[in-house]
Amino acid sequence: MKHLPKHLRPRWRYLAVALETTPDATIDRGDFQRELWYCVQNLVGDVGSAESDCTVIRFDFADGRGEAVVRAHHGHTDTARAALACLSTVNGHDLGLHVRGISGTIRACEEKYLGRPSEESTQRTVAFESDDRDAVERGSLLDVRVNGAFVGATNLDFE
Known part of the structure; x- marks a missing residue:
């Protein structure tokens, strides 16, 4: 199967997200993804949710802190940021998050905004x-x- 030409491929933006909650919280990628989808759907509806296609690409969480990379269609980063702002709990644990930045590739997103050693x-x-x-x-x-x-x-x- 041939690849699509570059001008026909979907364009993505990647949001670097910092997560923080209580040290006893247990959150995995699936839990975070489910809550993010609910927030997007409640905020912009089914059509807007499908257009923005917010997907968690990378997820790392331990000891109450973590990082995630969320993918969204080009032109829908404002929707993704708004949905992330609505996300306040996961698995019954209060969650604080911060969008560190937006990038055009996963690699640039991780190098520029993520990957710092976490505090002990x-x-x-x-x-x-x-x-x-x-x-x-x-x-x-x-x-x-x-x-x-x-x-x-x-x-x-x-x-």
Whole structure:
């Protein structure tokens, strides 16, 4: 089978997305893809969803942080960004995300916006609400375990 000429091939844009949630969250590519499709469909409907064709190409997630590369048709990056902005939970875990940038190829997207070594997380005990509690420290961020759930804080809250 012959390849299509370059001028007839679909044109894609790749969005580099940074993900962050609580350290105990378990999210995989399929869960993230399903929630993204629901957000796109609810935002622009079936036709708009098919036109933008938002697909997760790369996905890496561990210890509450991760990265993803989301593919969208050229000209529909605004739709993809809006759908990503609507995405707030995956598997019942609150999710924060940030679009780091948009590129024309997967390779350029990964080299320019992704692939930085992630910060190491460490366990420590902090005084929070007049009690010693377990916390996970990632850079200047702390996730304090309170009643079985995590509460976000910074080192400035404890100094």
